[in-house]
Amino acid sequence: MPGELSVRSEPAVARTTRMPPRLRAAVLPLLVCVVYAVLQLAAGPRWTLFPDSYRYARAAEQYLGASREEAHRTALAAYCASRASREAHEARLQPTNRKSERALRAAAERSCLDRWADARDITTADPRYQAIFAARPAYPLLAAPFVAAFGVLDGMWLLGLLTAAGGSLLVFGLLRRGAGVGRTAALTGQVAFLASPLGWWSDQALSEGLFTMCALGVLWGGLVLLRRRSLPKAAAVMVLAYGVGAFTRYSSVLVLAAFVAAVATGALLLPGRLRHRGTAVLAGVSAVAAASVAVSMKVLALPSAQVTLQDTFTHHFRLREVADPWGELLALAGRFWRDWAAQQAALPYFLALTALAAWALFRYGEGLGLLAAATALSGAFVVTNHPLIQEADRLGALMWIPVVLGLPLAVDRHWVWRRAGEPVAGLVG
Template sequence: PDPTAEVLAECQKQEWALVRPRLAAGQTGGHTVPYMSERFMAIFEARPGYPAFLVPFVLAFGVTWGLWTAGVVIAGAGGVLAFLILRTLSVPVPLALAGQALYYVLPCGTTAMRPMTEGLLMALTLAAVWGCALVLRAGRNRAGLAVVAGSLSALFTVKHSQALFLGLCLAAAGGVIALRRYRRRRRRLRGRGGPASRDVLALAAVGLAGAVATLLLARLLHYPSEADSLQDLLTDHFNRPDRKHPWPEFWQLQGNFWVEWLRRQAWQPLFAAALAAGAWGALRRGGAVGGFLVAAACTGILTQAGHPDINIWGERLIVLAWLLPVVGVPLLLAPVVRGGRVPLPAQGQPDRAGAVG
């Protein structure tokens, strides 16, 4: 039977007990529901990008169908971006389409359809990875760097913590790749060092600039800080008094969470196996772009680590990690489809024209 009436009645029973007293007291302000605390609402009021994206859809189709249409557009865009990344990496069209299909059928596709920010976060993160591929494989440096910078800027409006994580991860990946190339070149030239890849360093610089800009803008705009997020986690959305010493409890929660998470992965190992296969394909076949892909997927791990609560619905916080198998598995299978190995250039050559640096 249709559970709508039962769910509605249960929702009203739980929430109206909180809503009525606040409405009676004149607490009708804010951009979220009036029964949450102002500190909790401030966390989401600092994320105007997703509501702004929804406005034209809601105006055109109403709330229900507007949200649904926006979800379709966001989910569709994520799959298209996965396809573009794979094609820029010279993956055959059938496998690129398979990567697009993986995006839709794996949990990232399901999450992207929900009326929440994660779908837009995934699409913008994939856009940043595509920008890296444009720089390192297609030789379109200006366009690629602009795509990465634009993605980080848009992420700031949607969820500034994701912009911070992605910027830091891209910077770290670029630094590691540049250092590895420098050491290889130094060994090859028998002790004479050479400059690391300018393209990789440029991407690392854009990522680092995005992270620094995120921190500065968040402070200037008085956005909630990591301390606010930590208290929100430990006080049940500010329904209990603030913790005087929150960090010890936070690290204890980290240990408890990841132990339970690993136990569940051992019982249902699809996610762990998909991550391993994706990482192998990205790092073995994707060259420097694969390194940036792994870095982008790590933002899902960081987001989950910032909220070590096993009960958060739908595993939506870690969903960005699913982008790794979406792109990495088709890369892993590319030699099988071609009937041979992916052509590799001489060591130290730039990632251009489908070659792995």
């Protein structure tokens, strides 16, 4: 009958106009990245180059064929322009200032250029210090095509935006495909990543973004191994992530691989559902990665912890070397962590979020909690080896991994989102 025909024809029309499932699933996480990009455009001069950014830009210019002197001038011009914009913006907010922002920026840029024009590096030209950055080629190699296409400032800004967005998409994929949580919970993790220091430092013109993506690759591959799915592919992902990470920051990869190998070995030794071949593969791949980095450091004479400690305690080799850098480190680390604990007690949002995330990870994570804990401990270990107040937020960014991965699990298990048109349930037991 006509009425029946019209009713039956509606689903067919709906099917022809409905968005394909894969495209529909990609829209929301990509929309989050677009919103993040718009927010970064509004940030203005708050995004700036750091001294390490200058060295990465200089290396990128050299990879593109520039001489050492030409690369220095180009990187220095970008660094001074970036810092001058930041300084002028901040000075313009002072109530006693009467100069225009343009005049302030021009004066600051000229002062910066005059200061460093005849220097070989804006920090120190000491070969020991330069060797630390020469052993980290991955990020400047990745930055080179962006610098060639858009210049130092715009190119490195765009690369930072892409690494932050890429890291957030890896978090979404890890939670959605690896951990099996719902789309809303995975989006929660993506937003948490971008809103945390992980997103902030991934967006900067530094190697943090690339290394964070490598760490997330290790976690994703490790989670697949712990859940006994696609063992060869997961192992290959981990090898790739460890490899790229080693060319980005080999010392951090050594620490991360050692902690992952330790927690995987512990899971094998204890009774439970994680005693299986996938966990053994995870422990083996991570142990081999740590050993390979350690051997490479020895064979290639790469800067070791001893060198970086002297860099720390001699203010970039400007002062006389200390006789007992490890003893100095223990004393400084003790003072640092006491101060850190006092800061957290005064404003305990990180501790509160971490406690909630840890509860969710170890109750619902099915192995993800172990990997998140290993990553957070590696971040804390790196900070302990460089316990500097001004660098702790950057070096310890991986300590936020449990928050980014744990809160979505709590959302997935305790917050039920109904379909459109139905009421939204609150927290349920």
